[in-house]
Amino acid sequence: MSRDDAATAALARRLIDWQRQHGRHTLPWQQTRDPYRVWLSEIMLQQTQVSTVLGYYDRFLTRFPDVQALAAAPLDEVLALWAGLGYYSRARNLHRCAQAVVQDWGGAFPSTAAQLATLPGIGRSTSAAVAAFCFGERVAILDGNVKRVLSRVLGFGEDLAQTAAERRLWDIAEAQLPPAGEGVEAYTQGLMDLGATVCTPRQPSCLLCPWQDLCVARREGRPEAYPVKTRKLKRGRRSHALLWLTQGDAVFLVQKPATGVWAGLWTLPEFDDVDSLQAWLAEGPGPGEVGATFTHVLTHLDLALTPVRRALPVDSPLAQGPLLRWPTGRWVPRAALAEHGLPAPVRKLLDAGPT
DNA sequence: TTCCCGGACA
C-alpha cells in the first residue's frame, strides 16, 4: 500500500468512526436495508431537505407499503401524495420505476448500482446510494453535499459548471472510497451527514469536523469558497391571472398537462392577464374580486400570479356550460381537496381564503 | 423581501 493509499484509507476510516459516533442514525429510512424504502427516501431527498421529506415519507409508505402497491396505484394518487414536494417529474418517474421493478425484475429491485441506474428517475448518484446502503456495494455517490465536502477537504477549485471538472470530481470520489469490506455504508452516510450538519454551505462548523486538521479549504481560511460553480441564470418573468371560482363549498380546478410546470397537478384556471380574465367573467357571472399579486419562483422563471375571486350562486347554470372551455376542469368540494395534488402556492392560496 | 440551495432527463 502506497503512502497515498494509506492516507486515503485513514481519511475514510476517520469519517466512518465519526459517522458511528456523531452521525445521524434515527432517520425513518435508516433502520432498514429494504431497497424500496431506501430508494423512496433517496428520490424524495433529491433537491429536497430532510426536514421537508420527513413530512411526506411515512405518509407515503403507509399508503404504498411496498413496490407492488405503488406500481398498482393510479398516477393521480401518487401525485396527490407528492403534492408540495416539488419537482413532480420525480413522482412520475417513481411510479414508472415501481412498474418497471414489478414487470422487469419480478418485484425485487436489482442489486447493483449499474442495474439500478437503468431504472427511471435513478441516476448515477441515487443508484450508488441505494447500492451502498442496501447491498454494501463499494461505489461512490456525488450529490450536492458530497461535492461541497470533497471539494473543501481536498481544495478542489475547478469550476463544477464544467463537465470535465465534474467528471474529475467523480473520479476523486471513487478514489476516496474506503477499502473493500470496510464500511462503505457508514462512509456514504458519513459524507451525507457531514455535508448536512457540519460542512454546511454557509458558516460551516469546522471545529466539529473529523477532517479539520487536514482540510485544505479550512487551512486557506475560506471554506465557503468551495465548491466553485459559475452560474449565470437569468430568470425570465411571466405573469398569469388565476380564476378562483367558487360555488358553495367547492372550487373549480383544472389539471395541468403532463409536461411543463406543475405537470399533472391541479390548479386554478389560468389567463394571460387580469383584463382577459375579467372579460371572460363579464360575459357570465360579472366581475371578480382582484387579489394581491404574489410571485412564485422557479429555477428559470419568476411567476407573478394574481388571483381573481368570484363566487357563483349555488344553482347557477354558469357552473356548467361555460366551463367546458376547460376540458379537464371539475368542481372540487373542500373535503376532496386532499385527493388532488395542488402546487404549494395554490394550496396556500386556497387555505388562506374563504371556501 | 431577496438569495441560495439542490439530480435527472430531454
Added chain:
DNA sequence: TGTCCGGGAA
C-alpha cells in the same frame, strides 16, 4: 444545456 419547485437563511 435548459427545465423542473419549495423551503430556509440572510
